[in-house]
Each structure stands twice: as structure tokens, then as C-alpha cells.
Amino acid sequence: MNLDPDSPLALVVDDEPVTRLMVKRALEKFGCAPVLEAADGIAAQAVLREHPDVALVLTDIMMPRMDGLELLRWGRQAVPDAMWIVLSGLETFDSALAAIRLGAFDFLPKSPHTEEMGVAVRNALEKRQLLAERERLHRQLQHKVRELEETSALLRRDLERAEVIQRALLPRSPPPMEGYCIHAVYRPGQHVGGDLYDVVRLGEQHLAFYLADATGHGVTSAMLSVLFKQRLVLVDPATGLALPPAQVLDAVNRSICEAHAAPGLFLTAVFGLLDTSDSSLTLASAGHPPVLHAREGRPTSLIRRTGPALGLAPDAQFRQERIQLLAGDRILLYTDGLLPTGSEHDLELLQQVLASPLSSAQEMLSQLHAGAPAGTDRDDVTILLIDAHAGASWFDNGAELPTGAQDSAPRPEGDVVFYGETEHAAHLALRGRATWMHCDAFHETALAVLDGGRRVVLDLSRCEYMDSTWLGTVHELVARGGVVLSGVTPTVRAMFEELSMEQVQAAIRDDIAAAPEFYALGTGGDDLAAVQKRILHAHEALSTLSDRNREEFKDVVQSLRTEQDGAQ
Structure with a gap:
């Protein structure tokens, strides 16, 4: 019976030469080669040091100088891959059980039958092979995991670079417009998204603007929106005059259809042309959500789509509508991420928000998403708000300070942390959407202030x-003490309430003046291990606040703990 074509190396340890010889010959018949011998535990240690690749050890228990149990205890550490079978007489049966507890695979009576020994040896070597295969697969899996982590990190860096490139396609500052102001807010749901907008001055009297939303999410939708921008023609090449909106959409639709034939790829868009000489606005909508026209003293009107989405049919027809703007009128364009359900109720809510003359695009986004639970994944959101009155215009693309905005106008500062000081406290201000990427720098700064004895x-x-x-x-910081909150919006307060953050709500103050000047703190987060640790501690803190939180964040905490344990 040849158990292993690779002829596993075996060792027989017994102080009786006859027993050693019998066991050795049996092992050789089973295919073990060579079969080494040792008369006691001390001699066996020397053999195992010289031959650490021994696959199988059969040892007696009662031996001079060093018995089998002591040898086994040493051997399980020195040659962990070897399988151990102990030979036991009736008087050493309890010792044989002790050997099993120490890690021996099996025990046999002294002078075992050949068949009995063959079964034990075969099972021991098969288990050794299984353990070796399991270890090989584990190493292979670890290697694959490292490869996936490296690939994931590369993809993440590529997406971050793609986000920078995509933001570069967005307008940086509004064009000058006497008697009008325009606000824009852009928030991609992921690193890159399918939303795109622009506002362009055409000649002395026309202002062209558009808002597009490509189907899907991520890179695919981003590439489709870039294709839209690339194929968009706003003026007649022959005359240099601004093209009518319906003609613009018709041309770009045919161009997109010619560029690709992949099913399911399309985008919606709304294009407007404002004639400042007579305050007329002409709109064409390709499958886009309704444009809202608000006028004081009358119900908000809806300008619905005037043609199908772009990229579906090359012979699609597009109409356009013309409206007259009066002083104080407001025109709102948005992508469907603003109203994820698209229900009439949400549309009515949006009309109510727009009716407030003081509401900016940022405030609209904040109010409409006030009820969304913390951590909810969201679609891309872009808002374009045109007011028919003089005022400062600004574009908030979520990552940089706007240009062209006056000090009296809202200054959207993106998703970063800002630092300022007063005589009595250090102020840390959050702007826009606060995500984990900025959290570590904020936490370290707050701890440094608190450790210095300041509020x-x-x-x-x-x-x-x-x-x-x-x-x-x-x-965590509020629980430590020395931290108060000011200017908490209803949106953020709702998040505190939802997660049972009672201690944080108790720390809110309404009588604290803001710092006179703030400076960008920066992102931080270069130390990935520190960032992961910060994320873990934050979720552990939330998990302790309620049973609902514990259940909601259970998988997140467990996953983060496993990652951290694996990194140590």
C-alpha cells in the first residue's frame, strides 16, 4: 500500500529495538521512505532538528531520558507540520489520552496490527495533506486579496483623478448678467457622476444655459455627459448667431445617436436661451424633469418636456416654449437626484421651497434632503436657479471657493473643514457635505484644542x-467635554435625532457668535490606517447609543474590526 508517491519521511521513536524494527518495516511497506529511528526523546529531538521535513512521527510514551509526552509537547512547536501517532501499552492508556490532548493525531496499542497501523498512518498523512492544501489556498487567497486591494486603491485614485477632470468641465464662474443672478449647486453621488451644467454668454444680448443628466451612475454616465458637452453646438457656424434651443437639442441628439448604438445609454437635458433685450426665455426639454417658473402672486408653473431623451432615436422631434420674465421671477432647473421619487408630492414640496424668495439653491438642497437618513447613498444632484433681479451670482461645485460672489452673498465653500478663533474659543466650521475624507484632520485638530484647555x-x-x-x-468629542455646537440646521438636527444623539443635541447653543474669519483646514487623511481607525471608532460610538444603531452599524463595525485586525 503506497500512501504517497512522494514517499513521506517518517520517524519511529521507541526504546525497544524490536518494536522499532517492526514499525519501521511496516512504514516502509506503506510507502514511507526513508524511515528514521530514535531510541528516546533526546535522540528524537536531534533527528527532528536535522530533518524538520519529517511528515510522520510514531513514538512510544514510556522511554528513558525524555518520554513521549515531553517529546510531543516540544515537537508540536519545533516541527508543527508533522503528524504524531503515539504507541501505548495498557499501563499508559491515560498518558495516551493526554497525548491526544497535546495534539497527537491518534494512538495505537504497542505491537499494533499491520492493518490497524495502516489505517492510522493513511488517515494521518491524508490529514496532513489537507492541512497543507488549506494553508496553500489560504496563502493564495491572501495574495488575491492583496491584489484586489491594490486594484481597488488604483481604481479609487483613478476615480478621484476623474472627478478632478470632470469638475474642470464645469463652469468656474458666472458670466456677467445685468439684471439677473444665477446660482448653481453640483453634488456628484459618487466620485464621478452623470450631471453636467453650463452657463454661457452669447453675444451682447443672449445667455445660454443647460443642465444634462446621463442615465446610470459612475464612469459610464460621466463619459456620456462628456460626449454631450463635446457634441453641443450653441451658435450657427455660418452666422455666429445663437441657435434656438429645439435646434440645439435636435443636432446634439443626432450626433449622440451616430456616436454610439449601445442600448440603455441616454441622457435627459434642458436647454434655455435668455434674451436680455426683451427678457424672454426660450426653453426646450429632452425628457428632463419639469422646469419651474415662480412668479410672486401666482401659482408656480411647470414647463414639461418638449421631446424625448437624447440618444434614443436619431429622428426625434423637439419643440420649444417661450415665456416672458418679469422682475422677481425665478426659474429652477434640476436633475432627478433632487427628487428621487419623482412624485407629485415631492414636486409640490419643491414648488413651495422655490416660492420662498430668500431660498438659495443650497438651501433648497438642504430642505429637500432633510429627511434622508444618515449615510444614505444619493444620486447626482445639480440645481440651476435663475433670478430675474440684480444680485451676486455664484457656482458651488462642491470642492472650491466660488469666484464672482460678493461678500453679502452666500459663499459656498465645499466639503472641507474651516478653522477660526475668537477670544474665548476655537471654531471649527463645516461647509457643504461632510464626509469621512475630511474627518481625521478635524478630529486631530479638535483634540489638540481640547488638550490645550480651550473650548x-x-x-x-x-x-x-x-x-x-x-x-x-x-x-465622541461632545462626550469628552468642552465642545458646543452652533448654527445647527434642521437637516443636521434631524440626523442627530434619528441616531439618538441626545448628548449632542444637549450641546447645541443658539447664542454663540461665529468667528470673524475662517481658514481652510485641509483634507488630511494620508495615513490610511489612521483613517480606518477613525471610521471604526466613530461607528462604535454610534452603536452604543441605541439598539437600533447597534443593529444598523453591526456589519460595518465588524467589517472594520476585521480589516484592522488583519492589518496588525
Whole structure:
């Protein structure tokens, strides 16, 4: 019976030469080669040191100098891959059981039958092969995991670079418009998204603007929106005059259809042309959500789509509608991420928000997403708000300070943390959407202030959203003491309430003046291990606040703990 074509190396340890010889010959018949011998535990140690690749050890228990149990205890550490079978007489049966507890695979009576020994040896070597295969597969899996992690990190860096490139396609500052102001807010749901907008001055009297939303999410939709921008023609090449909106959509639709034939790829868009000489606005909509026209003293009107989405049919027909703008009128364009359900109820809510003359595009986004739970994945959102009155215009693309905005106008500062000081406290302010990428730098700065014996005021007056890492970190700092919150918006307060953050709510103050000047703190987060640790601690903090939180964040906490344990 040849158990292993590779002829496993075996060792027989017994102080009786006859027993050693009998067991050795049996092992050789089973295919073990060579079969080494040792008369006691001390001699066996020397053999195993010289031959650490021994696959199988059969040892007696009662031997001079070093018995089999002591040899086994040593051998399980020195040659962990070897399988051990102990030979036991009746007087050493209890010792044989002790050997099993120490890690021996099996025990046999002294002078075992050949068949009995063959079964034990075969089973021991098969288990050794299974353990070796399991270890090989484990190493292979670890290697694959490292490869996937490296690929994931590369993809993440590529997406971050793609986000920078995509943002570069967005307008940086509004064109000059006497008697009109325009506000824009852009928030991609992922690193890159399918939303795109622009506002362009055409000649002395025309202002062209558009808002497009490509189907799907991520890179595919981003590439489709880039294709739309590339194929868009706003003026007649022959005359240099602004083209009518319906003609613009018709041309870009035919161009997109010619560029690709992949099913399911399309985008919606609305294109407008404002004639400042007579305050007329001409609109064409390709399958886009309704444009809202608000006028004081009358119900908000809806300009619905005037043609199908772009990229579906090359012979699609597009109409256009013309409206007259009066002083104080407001025109709102948005992508469907603003109203994820698209219900009439949400549309009515949007009309109510737009009717407030003081509501900016940022405030609309904040109010309409106030009820969304913390950490909810969202679609891309873009808002374009045109007011028929003089005022400062600004574009908030979520990552940089706007240009062209006056000090009296809202200054959207993107998803970063800002630092300022007063005589009595250090102020940390959140702007826009606060995500985990900015949290570590904020946490370290707040700890440094608190360790220095100063109070921290967390200004949330312009914070639109906080993810769960931020919420947990804020709870940690408030629980430590010395932290108060000011300017908490209804959106953020709703997040605190939803996650049972009672201690944080108790720290809200309404009588704290803001710092006179703020400076960008920066992102931080270069130390990936520190960032992962911060995310874990934040979610652990939230998990302790309620049974609902514990259940909601259970999988997140467990996954983060496993990652951290694996990295150590």
C-alpha cells in the first residue's frame, strides 16, 4: 500500500529495538521512505532538528531520558507540520489520552496490527495533506486579496483623478448678467457622476444655459455627459448667431445617436436661451424633469418636456416654449437626484421651497434632503436657479471657493473643514457635505484644542450633510467635554435625532457668535490606517447609543474590526 508517491519521511521513536524494527518495516511497506529511528526523546529531538521535513512521527510514551509526552509537547512547536501517532501499552492508556490532548493525531496499542497501523498512518498523512492544501489556498487567497486591494486603491485614485477632470468641465464662474443672478449647486453621488451644467454668454444680448443628466451612475454616465458637452453646438457656424434651443437639442441628439448604438445609454437635458433685450426665455426639454417658473402672486408653473431623451432615436422631434420674465421671477432647473421619487408630492414640496424668495439653491438642497437618513447613498444632484433681479451670482461645485460672489452673498465653500478663533474659543466650521475624507484632520485638530484647555465651537450653519463617520466623531468629542455646537440646521438636527444623539443635541447653543474669519483646514487623511481607525471608532460610538444603531452599524463595525485586525 503506497500512501504517497512522494514517499513521506517518517520517524519511529521507541526504546525497544524490536518494536522499532517492526514499525519501521511496516512504514516502509506503506510507502514511507526513508524511515528514521530514535531510541528516546533526546535522540528524537536531534533527528527532528536535522530533518524538520519529517511528515510522520510514531513514538512510544514510556522511554528513558525524555518520554513521549515531553517529546510531543516540544515537537508540536519545533516541527508543527508533522503528524504524531503515539504507541501505548495498557499501563499508559491515560498518558495516551493526554497525548491526544497535546495534539497527537491518534494512538495505537504497542505491537499494533499491520492493518490497524495502516489505517492510522493513511488517515494521518491524508490529514496532513489537507492541512497543507488549506494553508496553500489560504496563502493564495491572501495574495488575491492583496491584489484586489491594490486594484481597488488604483481604481479609487483613478476615480478621484476623474472627478478632478470632470469638475474642470464645469463652469468656474458666472458670466456677467445685468439684471439677473444665477446660482448653481453640483453634488456628484459618487466620485464621478452623470450631471453636467453650463452657463454661457452669447453675444451682447443672449445667455445660454443647460443642465444634462446621463442615465446610470459612475464612469459610464460621466463619459456620456462628456460626449454631450463635446457634441453641443450653441451658435450657427455660418452666422455666429445663437441657435434656438429645439435646434440645439435636435443636432446634439443626432450626433449622440451616430456616436454610439449601445442600448440603455441616454441622457435627459434642458436647454434655455435668455434674451436680455426683451427678457424672454426660450426653453426646450429632452425628457428632463419639469422646469419651474415662480412668479410672486401666482401659482408656480411647470414647463414639461418638449421631446424625448437624447440618444434614443436619431429622428426625434423637439419643440420649444417661450415665456416672458418679469422682475422677481425665478426659474429652477434640476436633475432627478433632487427628487428621487419623482412624485407629485415631492414636486409640490419643491414648488413651495422655490416660492420662498430668500431660498438659495443650497438651501433648497438642504430642505429637500432633510429627511434622508444618515449615510444614505444619493444620486447626482445639480440645481440651476435663475433670478430675474440684480444680485451676486455664484457656482458651488462642491470642492472650491466660488469666484464672482460678493461678500453679502452666500459663499459656498465645499466639503472641507474651516478653522477660526475668537477670544474665548476655537471654531471649527463645516461647509457643504461632510464626509469621512475630511474627518481625521478635524478630529486631530479638535483634540489638540481640547488638550490645550480651550473650548471648541462646532459651527454647522452651512453644513448640508454629515455621514455616519462624522456623526460618530462629533458624538465622541461632545462626550469628552468642552465642545458646543452652533448654527445647527434642521437637516443636521434631524440626523442627530434619528441616531439618538441626545448628548449632542444637549450641546447645541443658539447664542454663540461665529468667528470673524475662517481658514481652510485641509483634507488630511494620508495615513490610511489612521483613517480606518477613525471610521471604526466613530461607528462604535454610534452603536452604543441605541439598539437600533447597534443593529444598523453591526456589519460595518465588524467589517472594520476585521480589516484592522488583519492589518496588525
